[in-house]
Amino acid sequence: xxxxxxxxxxxxxxxxxxxxxxxxxxxxxxxxxxxxxxxxxxxxxxxxxxxxxxxxxxxxxxxxxxxxxxxxxxxxxxxxxxxxxxxxxxxxxxxxxxxxxxxxxxxxxxxxxxxxxxxxxxxxxxxxxxxxxxxxxxxxxxxxxxxxxxxxxxxxxxxxxxxxxxxxxxxxxxxxxxxxxxxxxxxxxxxxxxxxxxxxxxxxxxxxxxxxxxxxxxxxxxxxxxxxxxxxxxxxxxxxxxxxxxxxxxxxxxxxxxxxxxxxxxxxxxxxxxxxxxxxxxxxxxxxxxxxxxxxxxxxxx
Amino acid sequence: xxxxxxxxxxxxxxxxxxxxxxxxxxxxxxxxxxxxxxxxxxxxxxxxxxxxxxxxxxxxxxxxxxxxxxxxxxxxxxxxxxxxxxxxxxxxxxxxxxxxxxxxxxxxxxxxxxxxxxxxxxxxxxxxxxxxxxxxxxxxxxxxxxxxxxxxxxxxxxxxxxxxxxxxxxxxxxxxxxxxxxxxxxxxxxxxxxxxxxxxxxxxxxxxxxxxxxxxxxxxxxxxxxxxxxxxxxxxxxxxxxxxxxxxxxxxxxxxxxxxxxxxxxxxxxxxxxxxxxxxxxxxxxxxxxxxxxxxxxxxxxxxxxxxxxxxxxxxxxxxxxxxxxxxxxxxxxxxxxxxxxxxxxxxxxxxxxxxxxxxxxxxxxxxxxxxxxxxxxxxxxxxxxxxxxxxxxxxxxxxxxxxxxxxxxxxxxxxxxxxxxxxxxxxxxxxxxxxxxxxxxxxxxxxxxxxxxxxxxxxxxxxxxxxxxxxxxxxxxxxxxxxxxxxxxxxxxxxxxxxxxxxxxxxxxxxxxxxxxxxxxxxxxxxxxxxxxxxxxxxxxxxxxxxxxxxxxxxxxxxxxxxxxxxxxxxxxxxxxxxxxxxxxxx
Numbered sequence: 001x002x003x004x005x006x007x008x009x010x011x012x013x014x015x016x017x018x019x020x021x022x023x024x025x026x027x028x029x030x031x032x033x034x035x036x037x038x039x040x041x042x043x044x045x046x047x048x049x050x051x052x053x054x055x056x057x058x059x060x061x062x063x064x065x066x067x068x069x070x071x072x073x074x075x076x077x078x079x080x081x082x083x084x085x086x087x088x089x090x091x092x093x094x095x096x097x098x099x100x101x102x103x104x105x106x107x108x109x110x111x112x113x114x115x116x117x118x119x120x121x122x123x124x125x126x127x128x129x130x131x132x133x134x135x136x137x138x139x140x141x142x143x144x145x146x147x148x149x150x151x152x153x154x155x156x157x158x159x160x161x162x163x164x165x166x167x168x169x170x171x172x173x174x175x176x177x178x179x180x181x182x183x184x185x186x187x188x189x190x191x192x193x194x195x196x197x198x199x200x201x202x203x204x205x206x207x208x209x210x211x212x213x214x215x216x217x218x219x220x221x222x223x224x225x226x227x228x229x230x231x232x233x234x235x236x237x238x239x240x241x242x243x244x245x246x247x248x249x250x251x252x253x254x255x256x257x258x259x260x261x262x263x264x265x266x267x268x269x270x271x272x273x274x275x276x277x278x279x280x281x282x283x284x285x286x287x288x289x290x291x292x293x294x295x296x297x298x299x300x301x302x
Numbered sequence: 303x304x305x306x307x308x309x310x311x312x313x314x315x316x317x318x319x320x321x322x323x324x325x326x327x328x329x330x331x332x333x334x335x336x337x338x339x340x341x342x343x344x345x346x347x348x349x350x351x352x353x354x355x356x357x358x359x360x361x362x363x364x365x366x367x368x369x370x371x372x373x374x375x376x377x378x379x380x381x382x383x384x385x386x387x388x389x390x391x392x393x394x395x396x397x398x399x400x401x402x403x404x405x406x407x408x409x410x411x412x413x414x415x416x417x418x419x420x421x422x423x424x425x426x427x428x429x430x431x432x433x434x435x436x437x438x439x440x441x442x443x444x445x446x447x448x449x450x451x452x453x454x455x456x457x458x459x460x461x462x463x464x465x466x467x468x469x470x471x472x473x474x475x476x477x478x479x480x481x482x483x484x485x486x487x488x489x490x491x492x493x494x495x496x497x498x499x500x501x502x503x504x505x506x507x508x509x510x511x512x513x514x515x516x517x518x519x520x521x522x523x524x525x526x527x528x529x530x531x532x533x534x535x536x537x538x539x540x541x542x543x544x545x546x547x548x549x550x551x552x553x554x555x556x557x558x559x560x561x562x563x564x565x566x567x568x569x570x571x572x573x574x575x576x577x578x579x580x581x582x583x584x585x586x587x588x589x590x591x592x593x594x595x596x597x598x599x600x601x602x603x604x605x606x607x608x609x610x611x612x613x614x615x616x617x618x619x620x621x622x623x624x625x626x627x628x629x630x631x632x633x634x635x636x637x638x639x640x641x642x643x644x645x646x647x648x649x650x651x652x653x654x655x656x657x658x659x660x661x662x663x664x665x666x667x668x669x670x671x672x673x674x675x676x677x678x679x680x681x682x683x684x685x686x687x688x689x690x691x692x693x694x695x696x697x698x699x700x701x702x703x704x705x706x707x708x709x710x711x712x713x714x715x716x717x718x719x720x721x722x723x724x725x726x727x728x729x730x731x732x733x734x735x736x737x738x739x740x741x742x743x744x745x746x747x748x749x750x751x752x753x754x755x756x757x758x759x760x761x762x763x764x765x766x767x768x769x770x771x772x773x774x775x776x777x778x779x780x781x782x783x784x785x786x787x788x789x790x791x792x793x794x795x796x797x798x799x800x801x802x803x804x805x806x807x808x809x810x811x812x813x814x815x816x817x818x819x820x821x822x823x824x825x826x827x828x829x830x831x832x833x834x835x836x837x838x839x840x841x842x843x844x845x846x847x848x849x850x851x852x853x854x855x856x857x858x859x860x861x862x863x864x865x866x867x868x869x870x871x872x873x874x875x876x877x878x879x880x881x882x883x884x885x886x887x888x889x890x
């Protein structure tokens with residue numbers, strides 16, 4: 001059974017998209033989810049093999065299955081702790097996160113949360129520092145430390161990703177391992193239209209950076225599942241403490257994101273009013289326009 | 303077919319939906335509004351989107367005067383919906399007017415009415431006297447408005463004074479596309495109920511009933527409850543009917559595009575005046591009639607040392623830069639206090655400080671500069687202040703007071719209420735001499751009296767309005783004060799600046815020769831060549847951009863230098879002054 005995909009944007013169609021955290025998938029069991037308005041099933045084998053396919057009646061959710069033996073599979077891969085698939089022609093490689101391989105890091109899925117917003121709006125929120133004192137009050141920011149200092153943004157042609165560097169923001173409690181306020185350094189990468197990777201000062205090792213990534217699974221143009229990947233230097237806190245911290249942060253963003261209007265990201269430069277703090281968001285909108293992305297956005301009139 | 307004309311007024315809320323400091327989420331013909339009442343009673347009906355990132359303003363915070371967006375703390379003013387504060391950029395906030403879209407609003411019949419592009423007025427309803435009405439709870443209905451109006455024709459209710467019957471006679475008094483007036487009679491009791499149906503969207507409506515019954519009717523609750531029950535039943539019937547019909551396509555509101563200049567990311571502030579310090583307006587108070595006091599505390603670390611007479615540049619949320627003297631006494635180093643006089647005719651600097659800046663706001667300021675230094679070797683010091691000119695002098699007077707040096711502070715003001723910083727003045731004891739409500743002639747006579755009796759090693763410090771300073775300087779000269787003993791600071795340079803000349807300026811230390819064309823200043827040209835120059839007021843009043851002249855004849859246009867200094871020709875204010883000779887060599 002072949003069907004016309006509901007998403008006709010070739011850029012988005014031909015990307016790897018995350019479906020679920022491997023660690024939260026019971027081995028050898030069919031799981032269902034939605035990707036780009038299509039029902040998709042996936043499974044993880046005991047050896048770590050992953051499989052994904054368009055959902056079908058003979059493999060209902062919950063049934064036992066051998067991930068390796070499923071017919072008519074979609075391309076799939078296991079990366080950064082998640083199951084990834086595509087409904088189009090997958091690119092050969094997923095973007096690199098070299099720090100993920102460092103042996104002394106804690107790697108975990110902090111949360112998978114549904115949000116009623118387009119993926120690009122969620123990416124912009126992830127890139128934004130100006131909201132810290134207002135949305136993440138007393139955690140990632142606090143009045144009167146509201147200033148977003150000048151930072152640098154480039155679109156790397158070679159790696160086809162956005163890079164924001166020299167970002168700094170005062171944080172009263174930057175992570176579970178911090179005890180007092182400090183200016184925290186950030187680097188943001190947007191290596192995928194719906195994924196972003198953030199590097200921030202590690203409170204335990206001033207030479208290294210914690211890595212926090214957001215991988216958005218577009219269920220449709222205005223609904224995502226947000227997967228939050230952590231790859232941090234923290235030997236003291238329990239998983240649940242680290243997760244709770246990120247879940248608190250994300251829980252604060254969710255109601256704001258769900259009250260953004262329109263839900264799809266407008267690419268017309270005259271739709272909204274940028275300030276200098278929004279440099280990375282402006283670069284992101286331009287990058288999406290240049291790529292010709294139409295899914296999850298309101299394209300600028302030609 | 304639903305009439306979607308944007309010219310028609312519709313109710314969008316009941317007045318009782320706008321309690322103290324609430325923001326109400328309303329919708330009309332598919333368009334959402336944030337509706338809020340300011341403390342002054344004004345009802346604001348705004349597009350329900352922050353212009354920055356589209357977040358609904360109905361989840362914002364109404365502080366009584368402004369609406370604050372939850373996402374980035376942007377504040378929008380009551381009435382105008384102009385953005386007054388962007389916390390992410392306390393220093394280089396762009397001087398541009400970001401204004402949210404507003405819609406006209408009228409309160410009538412206990413309801414708030416709005417329209418996109420209204421023609422004419424709110425519908426007149428006979429028999430509904432303003433002020434003694436009872437607005438029912440708005441009943442939302444998932445059905446097109448025209449269906450709701452049609453079905454309201456069958457609504458049955460009892461007059462407010464005969465609630466306990468069930469045989470009231472109902473007649474339709476008036477009907478229109480979006481309203482229906484029903485009259486109920488039972489015995490001697492009668493009630494007029496007018497139902498306005500608000501088209502929320504193509505398939506959604508709100509029934510807003512208004513009774514000609516007084517708001518404080520003793521049976522108010524019982525009346526409301528009866529109607530609520532009956533209307534809820536009607537709602538269910540209408541919704542059942544609507545559910546069986548094809549759902550109409552939702553209306554999609556068009557959002558106005560922002561202007562091209564607002565769409566551009568603002569460039570980094572081109573102003574070379576630096577504002578490295580971040581302070582918080584920890585306290586704002588009325589320091590006198592028309593004068594706001596601000597206590598500015600550092601966000602982190604310590605504030606730099608200031609001297610009496612020093613001023614700071616304050617970079618305002620609207621992009622303007624203004625100078626204010628620090629009024630602190632010696633040892634008060636945990637904050638800077640300034641006084642800002644409200645000048646209705648100014649270009650908006652004082653208005654921004656008075657109206658926009660609030661306690662808690664972050665401001666960018668320069669380091670303090672002292673171009674009005676105080677000598678402490680005088681046998682006696684006279685301070686003569688006019689109006690807001692008190693600010694540098696009060697700092698100086700407190701310094702001398704602390705050292706038990708002889709001084710008098712003569713403070714000319716219109717009235718007692720206009721004497722600023724009374725708590726500080728009080729500490730000066732009898733050294734403070736207020737002169738209230740004097741005419742210009744009386745002021746001149748008083749100045750003559752004060753400036754008589756010059757003795758060697760006396761010094762006078764003047765600060766106040768231009769005409770008063772001119773008079774005081776002339777009187778001092780007549781009374782035998784040498785120029786070096788008369789110190790003054792103007793608020794502003796009211797001279798008309800002639801910038802029509804062009805000349806060459808050579809920078810001796812930088813080994814640069816530059817051309818200053820008509821219309822540009824020495825300061826601008828020097829900076830453009832990459833040479834750093836401090837500046838503050840940039841109008842020839844404060845003295846920050848002063849340079850030493852090695853060769854050439856300056857064309858002085860400032861009010862900072864005194865006449866002897868101007869004649870000597872060895873100093874120049876590079877922000878306004880020019881050259882009479884074709885070439886000027888400066889020690890820069």
